[in-house]
Amino acid sequence: MSMILEVKDxxxxxxxxxxxxxxxxxLKAGEVHAIMGPNGAGKSTLxxxxxxxxxxxVTSGEVLFKGKNILxxxxxxxxxxxxxxxxxxxxxxPGVNNTYFLRAALNAQRKYxxxxxxxxxxxxxxxxxxxxxxxxxxxxxxxxxxxxFSGGEKKRNEIFQMAVLEPTLAIxxxxxxxxxxxxxRAVANGVNALRGADRAMLVIxxxxxxxxxxxxxxxxxxxxxxxxxxxxxxxxxxxEEKGYAWLQENDSVAVENS
Amino acid sequence: xSSEASQFDQLVAAKYKHGFVTDIETEGxxxxxxxxxVRAISAFKEEPEWLLEWRLQAYQHWLTLTPPNWxxxxxxxxxxxxxxxxxxxxxxxxRPQSLDEVDPKLLETYEKLGVPxxxxxxxxxxxxxxxxxxxxxxxxxxxELAEVGVIFCSxxxxxxxxxxxxxxxxGSVVPVSDNYFACLNSAVFSxxxxxxxxxxxxxPMELSTYFRINAAETGQFExxxxxxxxxxxxxxxxxxxxxxxxxxxxxxxxxxxxxLKDAFIKYSTVQNWxxxxxxxxxxxxxxxxxxxxxxxxxxxxxxxQVETGSALTWxxxxxxxxxxxxxxxxxxxxxxxxYQQADTGTKMIHLGKNTRSKIITKGIxxxxxxxxxxxxxxxxxxxADARNYxxxxxxxxxxxxxxxxxxxxxxxxxxxxxxxxxxxxxxGEDQLFYCLQRGISEEDAVSMIVDGFCKEVFRELPMEFAxxxxxxxxxxxxxxxx
Numbered sequence: 001m002s003m004i005l006e007v008k009d010x011x012x013x014x015x016x017x018x019x020x021x022x023x024x025x026x027l028k029a030g031e032v033h034a035i036m037g038p039n040g041a042g043k044s045t046l047x048x049x050x051x052x053x054x055x056x057x058v059t060s061g062e063v064l065f066k067g068k069n070i071l072x073x074x075x076x077x078x079x080x081x082x083x084x085x086x087x088x089x090x091x092x093x094p095g096v097n098n099t100y101f102l103r104a105a106l107n108a109q110r111k112y113x114x115x116x117x118x119x120x121x122x123x124x125x126x127x128x129x130x131x132x133x134x135x136x137x138x139x140x141x142x143x144x145x146x147x148x149f150s151g152g153e154k155k156r157n158e159i160f161q162m163a164v165l166e167p168t169l170a171i172x173x174x175x176x177x178x179x180x181x182x183x184x185r186a187v188a189n190g191v192n193a194l195r196g197a198d199r200a201m202l203v204i205x206x207x208x209x210x211x212x213x214x215x216x217x218x219x220x221x222x223x224x225x226x227x228x229x230x231x232x233x234x235x236x237x238x239x240e241e242k243g244y245a246w247l248q249e250n251d252s253v254a255v256e257n258s
Numbered sequence: 259x260s261s262e263a264s265q266f267d268q269l270v271a272a273k274y275k276h277g278f279v280t281d282i283e284t285e286g287x288x289x290x291x292x293x294x295x296v297r298a299i300s301a302f303k304e305e306p307e308w309l310l311e312w313r314l315q316a317y318q319h320w321l322t323l324t325p326p327n328w329x330x331x332x333x334x335x336x337x338x339x340x341x342x343x344x345x346x347x348x349x350x351x352x353r354p355q356s357l358d359e360v361d362p363k364l365l366e367t368y369e370k371l372g373v374p375x376x377x378x379x380x381x382x383x384x385x386x387x388x389x390x391x392x393x394x395x396x397x398x399x400x401x402e403l404a405e406v407g408v409i410f411c412s413x414x415x416x417x418x419x420x421x422x423x424x425x426x427x428x429g430s431v432v433p434v435s436d437n438y439f440a441c442l443n444s445a446v447f448s449x450x451x452x453x454x455x456x457x458x459x460x461x462p463m464e465l466s467t468y469f470r471i472n473a474a475e476t477g478q479f480e481x482x483x484x485x486x487x488x489x490x491x492x493x494x495x496x497x498x499x500x501x502x503x504x505x506x507x508x509x510x511x512x513x514x515x516x517x518l519k520d521a522f523i524k525y526s527t528v529q530n531w532x533x534x535x536x537x538x539x540x541x542x543x544x545x546x547x548x549x550x551x552x553x554x555x556x557x558x559x560x561x562x563q564v565e566t567g568s569a570l571t572w573x574x575x576x577x578x579x580x581x582x583x584x585x586x587x588x589x590x591x592x593x594x595x596x597y598q599q600a601d602t603g604t605k606m607i608h609l610g611k612n613t614r615s616k617i618i619t620k621g622i623x624x625x626x627x628x629x630x631x632x633x634x635x636x637x638x639x640x641x642a643d644a645r646n647y648x649x650x651x652x653x654x655x656x657x658x659x660x661x662x663x664x665x666x667x668x669x670x671x672x673x674x675x676x677x678x679x680x681x682x683x684x685x686g687e688d689q690l691f692y693c694l695q696r697g698i699s700e701e702d703a704v705s706m707i708v709d710g711f712c713k714e715v716f717r718e719l720p721m722e723f724a725x726x727x728x729x730x731x732x733x734x735x736x737x738x739x740x
Contacts, residue, residue, distance in 0.1 A: 075691065
């Protein structure tokens with residue numbers, strides 16, 4: 001299995017405050033890892049740094065994506081290389097048609113890879129196919145990007161975009177937050193449909209309930225800027241039962257992530 | 259990703275592609291303004307006595323006025339004596355009888371601007387009147403329009419050929435004494451377009467005027483008059499450009515629209531006067547009075563404007579909803595980049611019963627641009643059941659620009675319903691990051707977001723203009739984000 005993501009001894013600050021303090025993480029193709037942890041532990045920071053959001057400063061350490069130092073690339077180049085971030089708070093872009101937006105994104109990525117742009121008809125066929133897989137309604141295509149969407153619709157739209165763009169690494173940043181149980185199930189089905197041998201996923205979440213539906217290969221607990229513990233899916237259940245406070249009592253037994 | 263404090267800080271001047279100067283012989287008046295200037299303009303145009311009198315009366319009144327200072331604009335004092343009030347391409351004593359006789363250099367200029375006047379290459383289905391400095395240089399499709407009774411010609415020709423119509427309607431919407439710049443225009447206006455749509459006629463094509471300031475130290479003072487008789491229908495477009503010059507040039511136009519019973523006038527503007535350079539040097543001072551009179555029952559007027567040019571814009575296209583069941587609409591996109599300033603909006607004056615108005619404005623500020631919406635919704639005491647809906651949206655790009663909203667609402671009839679909504683948004687780093695994260699480049703992302711923001715207005719524009727307007731916004735925003 002080839003390496004998708006290697007985060008090595010990563011230190012990072014936001015507005016001068018140190019958030020990540022020596023974080024190590026490795027994802028191989030085909031794997032789904034979950035990152036759990038208390039508020040303020042640095043879960044979203046990790047996703048944002050990998051994706052290249054402004055305002056985060058890496059003070060030391062490395063992030064390799066398919067063996068390449070990704071920190072040297074611009075945000076849009078990382079996206080074109082195959083990094084996808086499903087936003088915790090998907091952004092509204094009024095007046096910009098969802099289909100138009102997605103086609104612009106896909107064609108920008110194709111251009112980066114030296115492929116010709118996809119024509120409108122082919123694109124529409126692709127999009128309809130993905131909608132079917134994700135069990136989404138057609139009218140999603142006609143609306144403006146996230147404008148006036150409900151919380152659940154926004155999250156589903158993220159997964160839909162992911163399905164069309166077919167990234168190598170998908171980071172899902174609290175995709176379960178604010179979802180009712182039906183929406184949660186729909187999102188999870190969408191994610192599961194995209195699991196594949198060439199793709200790795202990093203699922204950032206607060207709660208174990210998402211992991212009932214998206215069963216991870218590895219669960220990490222992120223606390224105070226580093227991976228405090230790693231284990232199988234059962235780790236999430238223990239956390240659910242005992243809370244994060246349990247970690248501090250046992251923090252000497254952090255398991256290296258496999 | 260760069261760790262710069264903000265990607266919005268770098269501002270580069272937008273490239274103004276209409277900034278060339280046409281090397282053509284002009285004749286005209288030396289700079290300066292007094293009564294003899296007014297007489298000379300009138301003489302140049304061989305005007306009848308009544309029109310000279312009208313101009314002189316305006317001039318005398320103008321002398322008693324002071325420039326308005328209520329707008330949120332930082333205006334350098336204007337030296338009215340330093341401006342030439344009349345410039346015209348030199349031509350043979352006999353005016354050209356057809357476009358074939360027009361100086362080829364002029365035709366070339368309009369070709370460069372993308373407004374082909376020549377019979378062979380005209381825009382399909384759009385009749386064009388081209389105004390170069392102070393005079394109209396040619397109107398296309400005249401014959402075809404005449405067949406249905408539509409008059410579309412330069413203002414000067416209208417004075418000669420249709421004096422009774424001009425006399426009846428000139429100044430009937432914007433009176434001579436209306437305001438400082440309208441009053442000045444009434445004294446020294448040079449040319450412009452005239453349209454008359456007779457009763458029951460649906461104008462078979464779009465009418466369009468293209469204004470071009472070429473000569474240095476010259477002001478442009480055009481006058482447009484459109485009259486739509488009972489049950490008629492017309493769509494009129496106006497575009498404007500100017501060369502790049504270091505000094506500020508003055509443009510003070512007056513547009514009057516008269517809509518009679520059940521008539522409909524749609525008036526669209528794409529204003530792209532030279533905006534000045536990235537340091538705010540040069541550019542057009544644009545002081546325009548545009549007003550429509552929905553004079554009789556059931557009339558409707560719709561203004562759409564895309565204002566991307568000018569160093570300074572002072573413009574409030576308005577509707578007087580005089581007749582019962584009349585409708586006024588105003589759709590506007592105003593963009594200020596670099597050091598451009600715009601104070602623009604509309605006035606909807608509800609006088610008749612059951613009158614309707616709708617105002618949708620989109621202000622975009624980038625660089626050090628200052629963008630102000632100023633609007634008045636007035637409901638008179640007899641205007642029972644008047645309705646207004648106003649939506650003012652502002653978008654800020656970067657941290658050094660400003661957006662301001664001054665809505666005035668005066669309601670004197672208790673049955674009126676007036677709604678006002680306003681939003682201000684930033685092209686947030688959030689929106690930008692979202693697009694970038696999907697692989698879209700920053701430049702494409704900004705134009706996509708801005709285009710989406712303006713959509714409600716763009717869809718009111720005729721097809722050709724919508725494409726132009728979109729392209730114009732992209733050019734005007736070039737380099738607005740680093």
